[in-house]
Amino acid sequence: xxxxxxxxxxxxxxxxxxxxxxxxxxxxxxxxxxxxxxxxxxxxxxxxxxxxxxxxxxxxxxxxxxxxxxxxxxxxxxxxxxxxxxxxxxxxxx
Amino acid sequence: xxxxxxxxxxxxxxxxxxxxxxxxxxxxxxxxxxxxxxxxxxxxxxxxxxxxxxxxxxxxxxxxxxxxxxxxxxxxxxxxxxxxxxxxxxxxxxxxxxxxxxxxxxxxxxxxxxxxxxxxxxxxxxxxxxxxxxxxxxxxxxxxxxxxxxxxxxxxxxxxxxxxxxxxxxxxxxxxxxxxxxxxxxxxxxxxxxxxxxxxxxxxxxxxxxxxxxxxxxxxxxxxxxxxxxxxxxxxxxxxxxxxxxxxxxxxxxxxxxxxxxxxxxxxxxxxxxxxxxxxxxxxxxxxxxxx
Numbered sequence: 001x002x003x004x005x006x007x008x009x010x011x012x013x014x015x016x017x018x019x020x021x022x023x024x025x026x027x028x029x030x031x032x033x034x035x036x037x038x039x040x041x042x043x044x045x046x047x048x049x050x051x052x053x054x055x056x057x058x059x060x061x062x063x064x065x066x067x068x069x070x071x072x073x074x075x076x077x078x079x080x081x082x083x084x085x086x087x088x089x090x091x092x093x094x
Numbered sequence: 095x096x097x098x099x100x101x102x103x104x105x106x107x108x109x110x111x112x113x114x115x116x117x118x119x120x121x122x123x124x125x126x127x128x129x130x131x132x133x134x135x136x137x138x139x140x141x142x143x144x145x146x147x148x149x150x151x152x153x154x155x156x157x158x159x160x161x162x163x164x165x166x167x168x169x170x171x172x173x174x175x176x177x178x179x180x181x182x183x184x185x186x187x188x189x190x191x192x193x194x195x196x197x198x199x200x201x202x203x204x205x206x207x208x209x210x211x212x213x214x215x216x217x218x219x220x221x222x223x224x225x226x227x228x229x230x231x232x233x234x235x236x237x238x239x240x241x242x243x244x245x246x247x248x249x250x251x252x253x254x255x256x257x258x259x260x261x262x263x264x265x266x267x268x269x270x271x272x273x274x275x276x277x278x279x280x281x282x283x284x285x286x287x288x289x290x291x292x293x294x295x296x297x298x299x300x301x302x303x304x305x306x307x308x309x310x311x312x313x314x315x316x317x318x319x320x321x322x323x324x325x326x327x328x329x330x331x332x333x334x335x336x337x338x339x340x341x342x343x344x345x346x347x348x349x350x351x352x353x354x355x356x357x358x359x360x361x362x363x364x365x366x367x368x369x370x371x372x373x374x375x376x377x378x379x380x381x382x383x384x385x386x
Contacts, residue, residue, distance in 0.1 A: 014346065016353045018327035026349040031342055033335055033349065035328050 004051045005081055006093035012048035013089060015041055030088050039065075039075045040084060051093050054078060099123055102133035106241070106252025107301060108140040108192075109133045110184060114176075116145055116158060122177050122276040126255040126291050131299055141187040145176050162187060178279040178287045181257060188239050188252065189339045195241040195250065196351040197339040202235035202249050203227045205380045208307030209249050211240045213337035216284070219314030219366070222262040226369050227376060228292030229270045235304065237292075244344075244351035247359060248303035255289035263288045269369060308379050309334065309361045316367055322375045323363050330361035 007013070009029025015036075016024040023041035025034045036044065042064050043057055052060070058077045065075075084090045099114040101123075111133075112123065133139075144161045148170045151157070156173035159166060160183040167186075171179045189197065201212040201220040214220040221237040228234040235251040242249055255276065258266060263286065266273055276289035293299070309330060310322075331352055335341045341348040362379070366372040 014349050016328070016331060016349075016357070018357060020326050020328055022326070022328045024328050024331045024353075026346065028346050031345060033332065033341075035332055 004053055004093040005047055005057065005085075005090050006051035007047055008088055008091045013044055015045065017041065025089070027087075027089055032087070034087060034089075036084075037080070039077075040080045043077065043080060044084065044089060047090055054081065057081070101127075102137060102139060103127060104131040104133050104299070104301075105184075105254060106236075107250055108188070108252070109137050110187075111139045111142045112180070112184075113142075113144040114180070115147060116173065116176055118173075119145060119177055119180065122289070123180075125274060126276050126289055129293055129299075141184070141191075143180070143183055143187065145180050145183075147173065175279055175282055177276060177289075178257075178282050181255070181289060184254065185238050188241075192241070193340050193343060194243075196244055196341065196344060196348060196355070198240040198242065198334055199238070199337045199339060200240040201237045202240045202251075202304075203376070204233045204235055204304050205231075207380050207382065209235060209304040210376065210379060211249065211306055211309045212312050213240070213309065213334050214312050215337070217314075219262075219312045221256050221258055222265065222314065222369075223312055223366075223372060223376075225256045225258060225262070225266050225273075225290050225292060226269070226373060228256065228290075228294065229266070229273060230373055231295070232376070233295035233297055234292045239339075242306075242351060242355050243303060244347055245354055246303070247306045247355055249306055250303045251298075251301060253293060253298050256292045257287060257289055259287055260285045265369065266290060306355065306359055307382075309356070309359055310364050310376075310379065311362070312364045312366065314367065315365055318365055318367060320366050320368060320371050321363070322378070325361040325363045327356055327361060331356045 011028045014026040022035045025036045046060050097113050097115050098117040098120050102111045142163050145158050148157045148159045157170040158173045158176045159170040160168055160179050198213050201224040203210050212220040224234050224237040237256040240249050274291040278286055278288045280286045
């Protein structure tokens with residue numbers, strides 16, 4: 001079974017994306033602020049719209065990378081999701 | 095007995111009432127605050143602060159205590175540290191109140207082209223830079239607090255005498271022999287402290303907010319390379335948030351305020367050891383050359 005992922009809190013994290021390699025993320029549920037890699041921020045934005053499976057998130061990230069002209073860069077989506085889970089930004093929604 | 099000191103001053107957007115029975119405070123307050131605008135009779139007092147003598151412990155030194163709104167918030171200090179304690183107490187008033195602003199622990203200086211915010215931990219050299227700039231034609235808005243109005247890039251001036259420590263005092267005295275200092279206060283938890291009168295700019299007491307044109311993270315290094323280098327926005331955001339008194343307290347509003355401040359504002363790291371070099375770097379920033 002492919003796990004579903006969802007935001008931890010009811011309010012989506014706030015992002016500040018100045019167009020650099022990293023993005024600032026504020027989690028209103030915890031009050032914590034983080035610096036995220038661009039792929040992690042993309043995943044978070046996807047999950048801010050609705051819960052999604054690992055397969056779906058991998059496909060969306062690949063499409064996003066293609067649109068940005070950065071296809072070919074290998075991203076371990078599962079590892080990114082687990083890191084954001086550890087930060088309390090997202091959770092597994094079985 | 096009438097207090098040796100009792101006056102209400104306009105300091106930035108706030109009114110302080112400063113009272114003390116300690117006669118030794120009258121001279122430094124007159125020297126450093128004598129040009130500050132006086133509050134109108136009957137003005138609302140934001141911060142009612144005082145320094146009062148307290149009972150001496152057997153065999154111990156004379157002591158005094160800082161009070162805010164007639165309440166004790168701190169333990170008594172040695173009376174010889176009374177003026178430094180008054181200054182720290184006045185800083186504390188802003189640091190723990192005033193959440194209508196996003197407050198950064200930062201110096202703020204300005205020319206007619208706008209303000210430059212200097213966030214930094216104690217020892218980074220922000221007060222020294224404020225002193226150097228203030229004695230070289232720049233306007234000092236604060237050496238301690240950047241009061242940023244949320245949703246804007248504007249800082250509200252809150253000038254007070256600049257608190258210099260240890261070698262910085264000697265440096266400024268050497269470079270500017272006519273600078274006006276308060277008394278040197280030795281053996282504090284920060285070493286020797288002395289306060290510099292840096293309100294020579296004609297707009298020092300203008301309360302109007304000033305637009306931020308750059309954010310500079312200073313670092314004094316006695317033997318390091320000197321450089322002014324652009325800094326990423328995400329790094330600047332996080333470091334500025336670290337240096338904020340109330341970013342976390344403001345929650346989502348703090349994030350939004352910081353985003354508005356940082357976005358589109360050039361950010362730099364400044365490493366310096368030579369005051370003349372640092373002044374040239376700031377003139378460069380004021381002219382806008384660094385944006386080219």
